[in-house]
Amino acid sequence: MSHPVPIQFRATDLEALPALAGRIVVFADGPTGLTPAVRRLDRLMRGGLGRFVASEAFGKMKAGEALDLAWPAGLAAEAVQVVRLPKRCEIAVARKAGAAVAKALGASGATVLAEGHAQAAEIAFGLAMRAYDFTPHKTGEAKVPGPVVMMVTNPEAVAAAASPGAAVAEGVFFTRDLVNEPANILTTYDFAARLAAMQELGLEVEILEEEQLEKLGMGALLGVGQGSESPSKVVVMQWHGGEKGAAPFALVGKGVVFDTGGISIKPAGGMEEMTMDMGGAGVVAGVMRTLALRKAKANVVGLVGLVENMPDGRAQRPGDVVRSMKGDTIEVINTDAEGRLVLADVLWYTQERFKPTGIIDLATLTGAIIIALGHENTGVFSNDDELCNAFLKAARAEGEGAWRMPMGDAYDAKLKSRIADMMNVGGRDGGSITAAQFLQRFVKKDVPWIHLDIAGTALLKGDSTLAPKGATGWGVMALNRLIRDRFEGK
Incomplete structure (x- = not known):
């Protein structure tokens, strides 16, 4: 059966940012109030991230929507995904933001900078739910999402908060597999x-x-x-x-x-x-x-x-x-x-x-x-x-x-x-x-x-x-x- 993509919760590591592969995901709601990790990332990108967050294009984005900054200078990452999300928001918006991350998730995985976010567990739930794919009857190489790491302020607390959601996602995936399965199977x-x-x-x-x-x-x-x-x-x-x-x-x-x-x-x-x-x-x-x-x-x-x-x-x-x-x-x-x-x-x-x-x-x-x-x-x-x-x-x-x-x-x-x-x-x-x-x-x-x-x-x-x-x-x-x-x- 299908299983939710594994998500690891780790303490924020500012020194690791330059060498991170795959995608880096950041959350922002405007040019002010950025977390230390996002400010560090902005410096590595020579201010490119900050300019985008202050831009008209970002201003038009709705909460939970995302946009990619591809091949950012100063980083090993393939892209920086910027998601508009207040630090404090409704559960539905946090899940929508997580789903936006999942839709762009590839084989190289992602590092999600969720430092200090009040809804980090709900972001993880939305990510896990939207990363579902029903593939048992497709031939060829399976497209397996890469590892997901969420950097948070208190990994143990966030992991504990996310645990019930992981059980729900497992149950949802079981239901989806049953409903998607053809009748001859x-x-x-x-x-x-x-x-x-x-x-x-x-x-x-x-x-x-x-x-x-x-x-x-x-x-x-x-x-x-x-x-x-x-x-x-x-x-x-x-x-x-x-x-x-x-x-x-x-x-x-x-x-x-x-x-x-x-x-x-x-x-x-x-x-x-x-x-x-x-x-x-x-x-x-x-x-x-x-x-x-x-x-x-x-x-x-x-x-x-x-x-x-x-x-x-x-x-x-x-x-x-x-x-x-x-x-x-x-x-x-x-x-x-x-x-x-x-x-x-x-x-x-x-x-x-x-x-x-x-x-x-x-x-x-x-x-x-x-x-x-x-x-x-x-x-x-x-x-x-x-x-x-x-x-x-x-x-x-x-x-x-x-x-x-x-x-x-x-x-x-x-x-x-x-x-x-x-x-x-x-x-x-x-x-x-x-x-x-x-x-x-x-x-x-x-x-x-x-x-x-x-x-x-x-x-x-x-x-x-x-x-x-x-x-x-x-x-x-x-x-x-x-x-x-x-x-x-x-």
């Missing part, structure tokens, strides 16, 4: 095996096979995968870091490793992106990895339903009726509305087995949420204001876009079926809302619950601040922060 077998391997981190991992799912009565989930050669599975991951015996908080993810739409088959154009339809399960896995790596003081259980939606002779048909684990019957109007069928059974099983203090499910569930919110925000649906507000606060703190959507009885009525307890779709209008209403039927009334529709945020066609185009890992940062703030008192 990431089968239900392979996905389950990757999750089982996290037992070495201290997670308790259990794989429920089809025979067990049949005994449990998961007819909704099994109906989705019955047209595939890959067997359906449910993977249970438990982290016991909190009070012994205390009920856990639960995360549930949709893991459709490939979605053709089934008999209600999707158009060919863009279907290749349906390798990302397991994005919800990928986020759950990434959060569980992060919790284990940072030894979170909380009890959390993560469950994912792994299936493949294929249109063979055994595939589920429009008009079929399936019985959920809860016992409710569902008329399948559209086999491409399969994720909610998977989640229905996993949500019910989670509550029956673990009696969680709350549940958050994640799914690349509807195209309708992209029409509503674009690719900037995840759709948030909830039956509990307190939990929902806590999540939205965590998402804002981490810079992950999220927007609460409405729910209500009028939407719920659209799911009424003539021949079963409900239909799996309620029409085109309000499609993301009726999907959430469907899921709510499988959440017990006393259980705080959030549904996150990440169809627009899990995979992007262009770069974002902290990720190259492709999988973003959206949600790992926000959910990790929610668990930290809600259960660990930090």
